[in-house]
Amino acid sequence: MTTKIAFIGFGGVGQSLAEILLERKEHLEEMYGLESSVVAVSDMMKGSIYNPEGLDTNELLKCVRESGSVETYPDSPHILKGLTSIETIQQSNADVIVEVTYTDVHTGEPAITHCKTAFENKKSVVTTNKGPVALAYQELSLLAEKHGVFFGYEGTVMSGTPALRMPELTLAGNQITEIKGILNGTTNYILTEMEKGQSYEAALLKAQELGYAEADPTSDVEGYDARYKAAILSSCIMGAPIAHTDVECEGISSITGEMVQQALKEGEKWRLLARIREENGEMKASVKPERIKDHDPLAGVSGATNAIVYECDLAGPIMLTGAGAGLKETGYSLLIDLIYYQKQKKLAKI
Template sequence: MTTKIAFIGFGGVGQSLAELLQRKKEQLKNSYELEPVVVAVTDVMKGSIYHSEGLDISKLLEVVKETGNVEDYPQEPGMVKGWDSFTTIANSNADVIVEVTYTDVETGQPAIDHIRTAFKYKKSVVTTNKGPVALAYNELNELAKENGVYWGFEGTVMSGTPALRMPVTTLAGNEIKEIKGILNGTTNYILTEMEKGKTYQEALEKAKSLGYAEADPTSDVEGYDARYKTAILSNYLMGVPIDAHDIYCKGISDMTMDTVKEASANNKKWKLLSRITKENDGTVTASVKPELIDNDDPLAGVSGATNAILYECDLSGPILLTGAGAGLVETGYSLLIDIIHFHRQNALTKIGGG
């Protein structure tokens, strides 16, 4: 079954997904009867191209690598170039919009408006942008339901590690009482290096040199990145809407080597933890802050840039999930997970005559 895809944004993550679609082409067809066809790409920096019959992914990636502009793709009959993102969403024949634009996490834009537009035109969306899920989950979720479309955002919390779908599917029937996790690999890497004797600044510089930290690491080290992910977990898994800006947030920038050493001497470790607790009255409290945990805590052994999340369940007890929380291939894979899931739902709907 053909699934037509339009990319809104075509940076590293979008190109990683395109490469996966090409590399996994036979497996997707044989295992899932899924035949993805890329019909459109629009990117603020790289231009725009659309063909209703589909584009050659290999040629598309080659053009972007060589010239940086998708509009240098060889002209073919029926091809349209120059559409902006909203025109592409509205006028293309895509079944799924892959929304991977550069988005301001403080406002969620332009991703929120792209998703609104897609749902209005009854097109499904998969995204790795945190802003729309952290800031406009209820509105967008209702819009998706009203228009009978799919909205996937698996990659917004732990990249390709299924921190959202796993508890919903394999832990079904449990009530999750508390979620706590290491949701930012940069800060966990820094704290791990400090345990080895580095100062905060030395550990940060090493994280930058390895690509774990941005040139401006504020979002990571002050806990803002983890705060948005915490809001997503509350909105989606706890079913309790919480504004990211209402979550107490403290980062690790004032952490000293002496503080870390003292913890080690007492068989403890510092971790930047996201914590969401469901109270008896159904309300939720949430925070992001450095916490001192015992060495036998399941999260204490999570080192380096790895992410981890612990679900406290009423029936199964504590369940720990660990994995990569970033990386282009991993994030591209999270989008592929969502496209496969969309395809399965679509196939079931057609079988059921819906």
């Protein structure tokens, strides 16, 4: 049975998923039984279009790239344009909502409302938005379960690197006693550039020129991005919800070139580390710069790369490393969730 998809948000990440679904169409159908059809798109800047019979994805991408709007898509008797995001979720015949809007990480909106609306209308959701998972994981998970639908959020921590799916499935049976990792590629890039002799200011400017850092880099360099991810890991992997505001947080803006070079002389490196662990029966989480020994596996992680270590009681320390950002990689994280959705559907769980 064809899985009907509605995109809420159709920026670079949404378009990347659409491309992947086109490029891998035969493979996905043959290997996973995932036959998909895009039926709707609603984007604040690019407009809205809905066809219950399915849209031509090639034509859709062409319209967006040539005109910046999905509403230049050719008209036909079945096509409806101009629906809001909420109306698209409520009125479309989509099975899965791909929620990839820009989200306010302080409120989780509009993504939290999008997720709730989808679940209440018995539609599954896959998302890369940190806000809903960091701020409302328990509420949304329970709502999805109540309505018998799927909630996928693999891309919220390390993009296409399966930081959530791997411990849930591959490390099943272990007790994970601590999670620690480099969860922000921008800050890791800056620190490794400083190891080469660059000042903090010069390394940040280079990161901005390469597109790793935003014009306003506060969320990255002050540790806020990693703090949301630490809250997600605590909720999803450790089973202990922590408010992101309760995660001890310190960024790298106070780290000087002299501090980095001194650490190198003493056989150590600075890394911005997130840690989630149990202390005296209570889950604690922190994000702060730490000096770690040169031989620590995380010290060898350089550039805009992410890495995470799961301390397991049976398997020992397991490290996963990979890209923590990128349009294709983040689009792939949504595909991971769609494949898992398809497996769950086969098992008649949704």
